[in-house]
Each structure stands twice: as structure tokens, then as C-alpha cells.
Amino acid sequence: MCEINLRGPEKTISYGGCVAQLYIFLALGSTECILLAIMAFDRYAAICKPLRYPIIMNQRRCIHMATGTWISGFANSLVQSTLTVLTPRCGQRVMDHFFCEVPALLKLACTDTHVNEAELNVLAALILLVPLSLILGTYVFIARAVMRICSTESRWKAFNTCASHLLVVSLFFFTAISMYVQPPSSYSRDRGKIMALFYGIVTPTLNPFIYTLRNKDVKAALRRALTKEFWVRTR
Known part of the structure; x- marks a missing residue:
């Protein structure tokens, strides 16, 4: 099995490189899911429990949550990668995809994959749907707390705190x-490549811009740059 690679004269990646890529990609993606849920909890504590925030989000708890996030992400990746790699594949196969990931690899299997699909769907639901449910539930409490704020300025500040996080959650x-909580047998190559491009490249690229645009200095610098560019072009 080989995959088209953008680097190197042969434009291929070895099987070992594909397995390593699969494990690292899944580990970082799983960690991101749990991290976004923790960030939602952080915003809940800041908006709903502002006076107790230093106690709730103390250094020890932050270290425990960060450690648990990384361990859970890499453990989930180990299980999913192992189940995917052990699936038999017959002969030389070429995977038409941007990188090695579970649905595309299972599509190359030359045996029945219903058991693998069931196991991987359960793991994907745990690592994707559970954090998403916690995030949405957290924002219900946040919305209730914001609606009780009398000051328009304070409401806008709370909204600004959550807007960037919600945008990243939606994109990711x-x-x-749409890619992982589905049977790989129904996997569409072109749709899969587009979705993978979004959550693997577009979203991580946009993250720094989405989060830093909350900063007043960054907004001012961007405004000055756009204004300067506009005047240069109009002259």
C-alpha cells in the first residue's frame, strides 16, 4: 500500500510512514476534541462562577486536566490505529487521499470490516460526540448566565469571550x-478529501487568527494594515 505524497521525487509514502502519520494525526485530533471541551468548561467557570474562578481553575486542576487530555488522546489513537492497521489488505494498494486516516484505510481492506466499523464508530462517538455534548450543555448554562447580565457592555464582553471558541468548535x-461517525463502507473519496482538508488544514490554520482577533492590539494592527493597503492601492 502506498499513498501519494507531495514531497520527494517518487511522490509516495512508505507503509511505516503511513502508520506513524495515522497514529500522530489521530492522537492530536483526539486531544483537540477533549481540549475544546475543557476550554468550554473554562469559559463556564469564568462567566458563571467569576468569584470562584481562581479556585475552580487552580494550577493543580489545570495540570491534571491537561495531562488527562493528552493521555486520553494518545490512548484513543493507539486503539483506533491498531484496529485499522490489523485489517488485512491484499496486494499493492494506492490510497487516493491527502494523508493516512481511518476511513480511507478501511476502504482498502479486502475483508469484511463491519466489526471494525462498529468498534471505531463507538470510539469516534466517545471522542467526538461526548465532548461536543458537554460543550453544548455548558453553553446552555453560559447563555442563561449572560441573559441575566444587566450591562450591555458586560454581555458583549461575555459574548466576545465565547464567540471565537464556538467558531472553532463548529469548524472542527x-x-x-461527518467523516468519522459513519460507516467507512459509505465513505466517499472526494467528500472525504474535502472534509479532511477542512479539519486537518483549514481549521488549524484559522485557529490563531480566530483567537488572536479578540486582542485589541491585534485588531488595531490589522485595521492599520488594511487601511494602509487600501490607500496604497487607491493611489
Whole structure:
């Protein structure tokens, strides 16, 4: 089995490289899912329990949550990668995809994959749907707390705190769910490549811009740059 690679004269990646790529990609993606849920909890504590925030989000708890996030992400990746790699494949196969991931690899299997699909769908639901449900539930409490705020300025500040996080959650989760919470037998090559492009490249690229645009200095610098560019072009 080989995969088209953008680097190197042969444009291929070895089987070992494909397995390593699969494990690292799944580990980082799984960690991102849990991390986004923890970020939602952080915003809940900041908005709903502002006076107790330093106690709730103390250094020890933050370290425990961060450690648990990384361990859970890499453990989930180990299970999913192992189940995927052990699936038999017959002969030399070429995977038409941007990188090695579970649905595309299972599509190359030369045996019945219903058991693998069931196991991987359960794991994907746990790592995707459970954090997403926690995030949405958390924002219900946040919305209730914001609606009780009398000051318009304070409401806007709370909204601004959550807007960037919700945007990242929307971009990441819904594209990942459309790929992983489905039977790989119904996997569409072109649709899969587009979805993978979004949650693997587009979303991580946009993340720094989405989060830093909350900063007043960054907004001012961007405004100055756009204004300068506009005047240069109009002259």
C-alpha cells in the first residue's frame, strides 16, 4: 500500500510512514476534541462562577486536566490505529487521499470490516460526540448566565469571550463528525478529501487568527494594515 505524497521525487509514502502519520494525526485530533471541551468548561467557570474562578481553575486542576487530555488522546489513537492497521489488505494498494486516516484505510481492506466499523464508530462517538455534548450543555448554562447580565457592555464582553471558541468548535467538530461517525463502507473519496482538508488544514490554520482577533492590539494592527493597503492601492 502506498499513498501519494507531495514531497520527494517518487511522490509516495512508505507503509511505516503511513502508520506513524495515522497514529500522530489521530492522537492530536483526539486531544483537540477533549481540549475544546475543557476550554468550554473554562469559559463556564469564568462567566458563571467569576468569584470562584481562581479556585475552580487552580494550577493543580489545570495540570491534571491537561495531562488527562493528552493521555486520553494518545490512548484513543493507539486503539483506533491498531484496529485499522490489523485489517488485512491484499496486494499493492494506492490510497487516493491527502494523508493516512481511518476511513480511507478501511476502504482498502479486502475483508469484511463491519466489526471494525462498529468498534471505531463507538470510539469516534466517545471522542467526538461526548465532548461536543458537554460543550453544548455548558453553553446552555453560559447563555442563561449572560441573559441575566444587566450591562450591555458586560454581555458583549461575555459574548466576545465565547464567540471565537464556538467558531472553532463548529469548524472542527462538524467536519470531523461527518467523516468519522459513519460507516467507512459509505465513505466517499472526494467528500472525504474535502472534509479532511477542512479539519486537518483549514481549521488549524484559522485557529490563531480566530483567537488572536479578540486582542485589541491585534485588531488595531490589522485595521492599520488594511487601511494602509487600501490607500496604497487607491493611489
